[in-house]
Amino acid sequence: MSIQVLDKTFVPFLTSEMIQDKIEQLAMQISADYLGRNPLFIGILNGSFMFASDLYKRISTPSTISFIKLASYKGTTSTGTVITAIGLEEDLSGRDVVLIEDIVDTGKTLSAFIPSLQKMSPASIKICTLLQKPEALQHELQVDYVGFEIPNKFVVGYGLDYDGYGRNSQEIYQLA
Numbered sequence: 001m002s003i004q005v006l007d008k009t010f011v012p013f014l015t016s017e018m019i020q021d022k023i024e025q026l027a028m029q030i031s032a033d034y035l036g037r038n039p040l041f042i043g044i045l046n047g048s049f050m051f052a053s054d055l056y057k058r059i060s061t062p063s064t065i066s067f068i069k070l071a072s073y074k075g076t077t078s079t080g081t082v083i084t085a086i087g088l089e090e091d092l093s094g095r096d097v098v099l100i101e102d103i104v105d106t107g108k109t110l111s112a113f114i115p116s117l118q119k120m121s122p123a124s125i126k127i128c129t130l131l132q133k134p135e136a137l138q139h140e141l142q143v144d145y146v147g148f149e150i151p152n153k154f155v156v157g158y159g160l161d162y163d164g165y166g167r168n169s170q171e172i173y174q175l176a
């Protein structure tokens with residue numbers, strides 16, 4: 001059944017079962033890859049809160065989790081936009097960091113943020129995203145764990161919003 005969010009209509013795209021099955025697979029793979037390494041998961045708010053929660057419940061290796069918001073400002077360097085983290089209090093030095101993102105679209109956000117994360121001397125940084133739009137990617141970005149590769153169409157639900165609304169569903173919907 002289609003849903004209405006503000007002025008737009010969205011149609012069903014990924015069911016709750018499809019999402020949860022995929023998260024189970026991702027969690028198994030990540031747990032195996034990070035066995036004995038004490039990774040630090042960092043969920044990027046707001047969009048990833050449901051995904052991060054469901055993923056982290058299924059991670060079986062000892063690890064910690066934290067959440068950040070990203071803020072962008074115009075840098076003075078040639079790189080243009082600089083992105084910094086709000087709320088990051090952990091000491092990252094020597095930690096294996098796994099960023100948890102809801103969706104990678106152009107890749108602009110993460111490619112601008114990762115350099116500032118690298119300055120904190122983590123042992124490694126990997127990216128786990130529930131959704132990726134490969135056709136939209138415009139920046140050099142290695143995404144290590146991808147739940148679903150999806151077409152270049154706007155989606156809502158399961159934490160993803162349209163103008164703040166539409167996050168509260170267990171399914172993901174696509175713009176009609």
Ligand code: 5GP
Binds near residue numbers: 109156
């Ligand atoms: P990027 O920097 O990769 O272009 O964009 C990443 C951010 O754009 C995501 O974290 C998300 O907030 C937003 N975004 C990109 N595509 C979509 C989409 O289809 N639906 C929603 N709700 N947000 C999106």
